[in-house]
Amino acid sequence: MRRLFLAVSTLALLAAGCRSAPQPTPEPNQAPAPEAPATPAADPEAFRDQPPTAGPSPELVLPRFEQAVLDNGLTVLVSTRKELPLVYVGTAFAAGSASDPQGKWGLADLTYKTMLEGAAGKDTLALDQAFQNLGVSPSLGVSSDGAILGVRVLQRNTEAALALLTQVVRQPTFAPKDFERRQKLQLAELVRALGSPGFLAQRTFLDVVFGAAHPYGHPTNGLPETVGSVTVRDVKAFYEKNVGPRTTALVMTGDITLEQAVALAKKSFGDWKSKAVLPPVPPAPPTPARGQVVFVPKAGLDQTIVIMGRPGVAAGHGDESALDLATTVFGGFFGSRLNMNLREDKGYSYGANSGSDARLGVGPLTASSSVRADVTGAAVTEFVNELKGLRERPITPRELEPAREGLIRAFPGSFESVEGLGASASELFLRRRPLDEYARTVAGLEKATPAEVQRVAEAYLSPDAMQIVLVGDPEVIQQQVGPLGLGKLVAREPAKTPAPKP
Amino acid sequence: MKAFIAATALALGLPAFAQQHEAKPPRPGREALTIPYEKYALPNGLEVLLARDPKLPVVAVNVWYHVGAYDEQPGRTGFAHLFEHMMFQGSKHVPDDVHIALLEQLGGTDLNGTTNFDRTNYFETVPSNQLATALWLESDRMGFLLDALDEKKLRTQQEVVKNERRQGVETRPYGIAQEKFWQTLFPAPHPYHGKVIGSMADLDAATVEDVKAFFRKWYAPANATLAVVGDFEPQQARALIEKYFATLPSNPKPTRPEVAPVKLTEEKLVRHDEKIGTLPLVIMGWHTPPYLSEGDAIADVLGNVLGTGKSSRLYQRLVVDKGLAQSVSASQQSLGAQSVFTVEAVARPGVSSDALVKELDAVLEEMRRTGPTPAEINQARTRFETQMLAGLQSVGGFGGKADTLQSYNHHQGDPGFLVRDLERYDAVTPERVRDFARDMLKPTERVVLHAVPSPTSPSPAPSKEKP
Numbered sequence: 001m002r003r004l005f006l007a008v009s010t011l012a013l014l015a016a017g018c019r020s021a022p023q024p025t026p027e028p029n030q031a032p033a034p035e036a037p038a039t040p041a042a043d044p045e046a047f048r049d050q051p052p053t054a055g056p057s058p059e060l061v062l063p064r065f066e067q068a069v070l071d072n073g074l075t076v077l078v079s080t081r082k083e084l085p086l087v088y089v090g091t092a093f094a095a096g097s098a099s100d101p102q103g104k105w106g107l108a109d110l111t112y113k114t115m116l117e118g119a120a121g122k123d124t125l126a127l128d129q130a131f132q133n134l135g136v137s138p139s140l141g142v143s144s145d146g147a148i149l150g151v152r153v154l155q156r157n158t159e160a161a162l163a164l165l166t167q168v169v170r171q172p173t174f175a176p177k178d179f180e181r182r183q184k185l186q187l188a189e190l191v192r193a194l195g196s197p198g199f200l201a202q203r204t205f206l207d208v209v210f211g212a213a214h215p216y217g218h219p220t221n222g223l224p225e226t227v228g229s230v231t232v233r234d235v236k237a238f239y240e241k242n243v244g245p246r247t248t249a250l251v252m253t254g255d256i257t258l259e260q261a262v263a264l265a266k267k268s269f270g271d272w273k274s275k276a277v278l279p280p281v282p283p284a285p286p287t288p289a290r291g292q293v294v295f296v297p298k299a300g301l302d303q304t305i306v307i308m309g310r311p312g313v314a315a316g317h318g319d320e321s322a323l324d325l326a327t328t329v330f331g332g333f334f335g336s337r338l339n340m341n342l343r344e345d346k347g348y349s350y351g352a353n354s355g356s357d358a359r360l361g362v363g364p365l366t367a368s369s370s371v372r373a374d375v376t377g378a379a380v381t382e383f384v385n386e387l388k389g390l391r392e393r394p395i396t397p398r399e400l401e402p403a404r405e406g407l408i409r410a411f412p413g414s415f416e417s418v419e420g421l422g423a424s425a426s427e428l429f430l431r432r433r434p435l436d437e438y439a440r441t442v443a444g445l446e447k448a449t450p451a452e453v454q455r456v457a458e459a460y461l462s463p464d465a466m467q468i469v470l471v472g473d474p475e476v477i478q479q480q481v482g483p484l485g486l487g488k489l490v491a492r493e494p495a496k497t498p499a500p501k502p
Numbered sequence: 503m504k505a506f507i508a509a510t511a512l513a514l515g516l517p518a519f520a521q522q523h524e525a526k527p528p529r530p531g532r533e534a535l536t537i538p539y540e541k542y543a544l545p546n547g548l549e550v551l552l553a554r555d556p557k558l559p560v561v562a563v564n565v566w567y568h569v570g571a572y573d574e575q576p577g578r579t580g581f582a583h584l585f586e587h588m589m590f591q592g593s594k595h596v597p598d599d600v601h602i603a604l605l606e607q608l609g610g611t612d613l614n615g616t617t618n619f620d621r622t623n624y625f626e627t628v629p630s631n632q633l634a635t636a637l638w639l640e641s642d643r644m645g646f647l648l649d650a651l652d653e654k655k656l657r658t659q660q661e662v663v664k665n666e667r668r669q670g671v672e673t674r675p676y677g678i679a680q681e682k683f684w685q686t687l688f689p690a691p692h693p694y695h696g697k698v699i700g701s702m703a704d705l706d707a708a709t710v711e712d713v714k715a716f717f718r719k720w721y722a723p724a725n726a727t728l729a730v731v732g733d734f735e736p737q738q739a740r741a742l743i744e745k746y747f748a749t750l751p752s753n754p755k756p757t758r759p760e761v762a763p764v765k766l767t768e769e770k771l772v773r774h775d776e777k778i779g780t781l782p783l784v785i786m787g788w789h790t791p792p793y794l795s796e797g798d799a800i801a802d803v804l805g806n807v808l809g810t811g812k813s814s815r816l817y818q819r820l821v822v823d824k825g826l827a828q829s830v831s832a833s834q835q836s837l838g839a840q841s842v843f844t845v846e847a848v849a850r851p852g853v854s855s856d857a858l859v860k861e862l863d864a865v866l867e868e869m870r871r872t873g874p875t876p877a878e879i880n881q882a883r884t885r886f887e888t889q890m891l892a893g894l895q896s897v898g899g900f901g902g903k904a905d906t907l908q909s910y911n912h913h914q915g916d917p918g919f920l921v922r923d924l925e926r927y928d929a930v931t932p933e934r935v936r937d938f939a940r941d942m943l944k945p946t947e948r949v950v951l952h953a954v955p956s957p958t959s960p961s962p963a964p965s966k967e968k969p
Contacts, residue, residue, distance in 0.1 A: 048595040052634035058559030128812035135884025188828045195780035302672040335603030347661030402607030409609020412558045417895040
């Protein structure tokens with residue numbers, strides 16, 4: 001869970017900044033000025049030769065999350081920070097796209113979006129106007145494990161924002177007209193997404209790794225066929241079944257205390273009743289050996305998207321910290337093996353990365369990049385070689401210890417904003433983790449032994465069990481990837497819905 | 503460009519002196535929007551901005567070089583950005599594999615370098631005990647980049663940047679269309695012609711000599727501003743800055759090119775055959791006043807009224823009422839030399855881009871006639887105030903405190919301009935927005951681009967869309 005609310009996207013293809021290929025360490029001292037003194041000992045710039053020695057590390061400051069539960073089961077999550085008069089007011093809902101029924105993929109997403117189309121007698125425009133008056137638009141994020149809906153407002157607008165959110169959560173209108181408009185938007189959005197090579201890759205990857213029948217095996221926003229089949233009755237039924245005090249957390253962070261939040265929560269949600277209960281934890285999918293290489297043909301595409309992956313771990317799994325360390329060394333940092341090879345040594349890509357997305361259930365473990373089309377075969381070979389390399393060239397202390405230090409020391413910098421705190425609190429609720437999860441994560445990273453990290457690297461990142469998905473020019477892929485012997489090449493046409501797996 | 507005159511006056515080799523700035527007091531209720539800071543210059547001309555914020559044990563180091571794609575030579579488009587990549591490739595005392603890796607390994611966050619038309623910046627947020635390391639890294643590439651430069655590094659980064667371009671332009675929906683749009687708005691040799699990332703041909707043509715000349719001219723301490731924001735001890739920070747930056751030799755501050763503003767005298771229509779995107783797109787654009795100058799804030803408010811939220815004018819008409827558009831947006835893209843106001847809409851399947859233009863024009867015409875309501879203006883103001891305050895939550899990164907100080911310093915010579923920036927929005931009235939729409943967004947002085955997916959494109963059509 002180290003990545004907090006910025007959970008690794010399976011397609012986080014963009015790398016940061018820039019770096020260079022290996023080269024010997026610098027030459028001996030030399031003063032920068034043209035008239036350097038003749039005696040090297042007198043070089044006043046010699047201090048530049050070595051990195052400065054850092055002082056003692058500051059105490060690790062992690063945010064404090066507090067929680068209360070109302071009589072009706074509603075969770076109230078708070079993290080207080082008072083430097084600026086800002087408050088994040090949000091709700092986390094425990095049912096996400098993993099709760100979509102078969103054939104109705106996209107239902108969760110469509111339900112939450114339709115909630116924002118009208119509530120408590122306000123139509124779409126009036127509801128939006130009310131948020132606009134507070135200087136905000138509500139943000140909604142739906143993922144496989146749930147949904148997060150919230151706004152960041154000036155402290156003086158806290159109660160007004162909560163009043164609006166309460167209406168959206170408790171009294172959605174679900175008017176047929178609003179639903180149909182939203183559904184049409186969703187369908188057109190899918191048409192737009194199907195033009196994006198990244199979306200095609202992600203969608204195909206989920207199907208190949210989890211299988212269409214698995215709760216994590218489809219995109220959150222569904223597919224044209226499945227979204228088209230959803231009715232307003234489905235949406236109402238999803239809401240009735242899944243949204244209620246026992247499946248919802250009110251999340252407030254920033255310039256607010258737990259006492260204040262609980263008082264507000266009682267007023268807004270104290271009398272809320274519903275039969276909704278938490279959805280089941282998605283089962284762990286099997287991890288079969290790779291038998292094929294699946295590709296989505298996009299004729300003439302200048303780059304090929306490469307995703308390799310498999311099921312990883314669930315949040316809280318005993319291997320989570322060691323796996324985070326292993327994937328960081330492999331592809332999680334800019335200076336990782338995969339990125340240094342593909343980008344800085346070969347110049348094949350703008351960036352390559354890898355990470356484990358530990359969800360409520362077992363989430364995906366991925367390595368991905370977008371590479372120049374004409375080096376597709378060579379790049380896939382490098383991916384496989386780097387995966388094999390984890391066994392052949394075990395992770396050294398020089399790789400592991402900086403990764404460990406880097407991950408741990410980056411925590412305080414990740415908790416600067418009230419909306420970031422709100423998203424992190426929401427993730428704790430959606431993944432059903434304890435309030436001290438971040439301290440546990442840090443402890444786990446501190447304790448993972450080199451032997452454990454090497455064990456999980458070999459166990460989870462073996463190339464034989466990594467499924468491979470490519471999006472690119474079909475001729476290039478046939479010619480360059482076919483001969484690599486990685487499995488039978490199987491084309492998936494982008495417009496078609498993947499058939500359910502046997 | 504009075505910003506640069508002010509900055510130059512500070513950089514004339516005077517002994518380091520500090521200006522304790524008493525920013526103009528904000529109006530009641532906005533006290534949190536001031537950033538107390540100190541500004542001084544080293545004898546070599548490097549400007550320094552210091553702002554303490556001990557909320558978390560982290561410190562942001564942020565360097566702006568006052569050079570962007572605007573300052574490139576013809577035939578060398580994309581050079582400022584390509585050069586930015588070279589700044590991560592190692593320098594005399596920092597081995598090639600070290601810059602980013604070292605920052606990652608000590609827990610750095612918000613770590614990157616970016617180039618736009620007007621400037622180039624480099625930033626990282628590090629644990630507070632690592633300030634010296636961040637300064638060491640930044641100072642070494644400012645002073646000693648060329649000692650470690652070679653042909654192979656340049657060749658590799660040319661390939662990396664070409665991949666970045668393919669990822670962001672050639673294989674991204676509407677990437678090429680947007681480039682054509684900018685090229686039409688700013689005909690060559692205007693320095694805003696095309697994309698900051700440049701053309702493939704120009705990227706290939708760059709030489710090591712170009713890199714050297716660019717560094718010597720633009721990357722001098724006198725053409726840079728260092729901001730340190732966060733949990734630091736002021737005296738110690740000043741001593742460290744002195745140690746790492748004061749002996750770096752400098753060239754005089756370079757003069758930026760004088761470029762005459764572009765003015766359109768007719769409507770320019772571009773029809774683009776879209777290969778990646780699957781739905782028709784329309785972009786309209788007008789030249790508008792530069793960032794922070796008269797009219798710029800009005801344009802921001804207008805963009806908000808037209809395109810932000812479901813109840814905005816464009817969304818309401820094109821998406822909610824008529825169901826013709828999939829998405830709409832309107833915004834002022836504020837730039838140093840000349841800004842651009844754009845209105846964009848993506849069509850629903852089966853809707854033509856011409857139908858969108860007709861509806862967009864109807865909304866714009868209404869705005870030119872009657873202007874926005876006072877309520878719409880107030881909503882926009884509250885939104886901007888909330889956003890500005892929210893930006894101050896982070897010490898570094900995109901839009902954080904260090905970036906805010908730098909941006910105002912770069913464009914206005916006044917790092918503490920935030921309160922006055924908000925006053926620009928306070929002064930916006932419905933009449934001024936209406937007049938702006940009428941006078942600046944004329945239908946006869948604009949570029950309109952249609953990106954229409956080609957029927958032969960491999961992209962899919964919806965299989966079962968409901969009528």
